[in-house]
Structures are given as structure tokens and as C-alpha cells.
Amino acid sequence: MNKEELQMLGFEIVAYSGDARSTLLNLLKEIRTGNFSNVDAALKEADENLKLAHNSQTQVLAEEAGGSDLEIGFIFIHGQDHLMTTLLLRDMVQDFINLYKEKYTK
Template sequence: MSEVNEKDYELAFQIITYAGDAQSSAIEAIAACEKYDFDKAEELIDAANKSYIKCHEIQTSMFANEANGLKTDVNIILVHAQDHLTMANLRIGEAKNIMNLYKKIQQLENKEKDI
């Protein structure tokens, strides 16, 4: 049985933290869209992107280490971190799509008022 590499766990938990922040900001952005507060939604999507970039940078450094012969033990925490990273990416894309839809809804509502 291999020894636990504390650094690997630390990096995995950092990915989980940043990815969680990204998802939370994306969810808040969707809520802002529902109120047609697109400035707030864009700020939140920007914050989500910044958090996502941080966890992606950690993942990239892990890939670089692996390529340079510094093996990372795959454990359930790392797998969980990768799930969070993937979900953050999807949630940000979802928030962007929902914002575009709400903008179209608002445009249609405004046209309807003008009729």
C-alpha cells in the first residue's frame, strides 16, 4: 500500500474549493438573470470563470508533473475533485446559455409592450 501524498490531497481539495466557488457564482448568475439583472449576472460569470481558471491551473500543473515523471496517486478525493471541475465547467456554460435566453425573453417582452 502506498503512502498518502499530502500534497496530492491538498491540490485535490484546492480544486474542489475553487470549482465549488465557480459553481456557486454560476448559480447566482442564473438567479440574477431571472431578475433581468444582466450586469450582476455577467459579474458573477466572470467570477466563476476566474475560480474555474484557478482549478484548471492546478490540474494543468498536475498534468505537467505527471509528464515529468512525478506520479500522482489516483484516489477517491482526486476523482471527486475532477468531477467538481467538470461540473463547474458545465455550470458556467449553462449560466451563459441561460443568460442569452433571458436576454431574448426580455427583448420579446419589450416588443410585446410596444405593440
């Protein structure tokens, strides 16, 4: 895998993670108001984008595990940062869904 291919995978990770992040933050706004109608669809959309980002990450991991000496640049590191923070956000939004459902169903 050359440097340009690695950069493109980094951009893919940023894009997919960014899309998931936007979906999750919009969902959080909705559930704050008690609107739970979009929860399943939004989580599915976010999870699909996270899966795509993870698949791009896995390509790099497999390449390195196979013995390739990769020149990791800042773009790929930036993508990793986006992916990890969005995965954390996904977990937190699930907790918020549960908390807000409890609040609005009392």
C-alpha cells in the first residue's frame, strides 16, 4: 500500500466517521425533546457508516499485519481520531437514549 492509498483510506475513515457523528448528534437533539421516532433508523445509519470506517481501518491493519512497512501520515491518524471519538459518541448516545426514554415515559 503506497502513501496515496493510505491517505485515501484515512479520508474515507474521516468521511464515514463524520457522517456517523452528524447522524448521532442530530439524534441526540431529537431525543432531548422526547422524539424517539427516528432512533432505530438513525442508529442503523450511524452503525453502517461506522462499519464502513472500520472496514477501511481494517484494510490498513491487515496490510501491516501482513508485513508491509507503512508510512502512516497525519491524515490517517486524523481518521483514527475521528473513528475512535465517534465510537465513543455512539456508546454515549445509546446511554442518553435510555436516560431520556426513562425521563419521558414516567
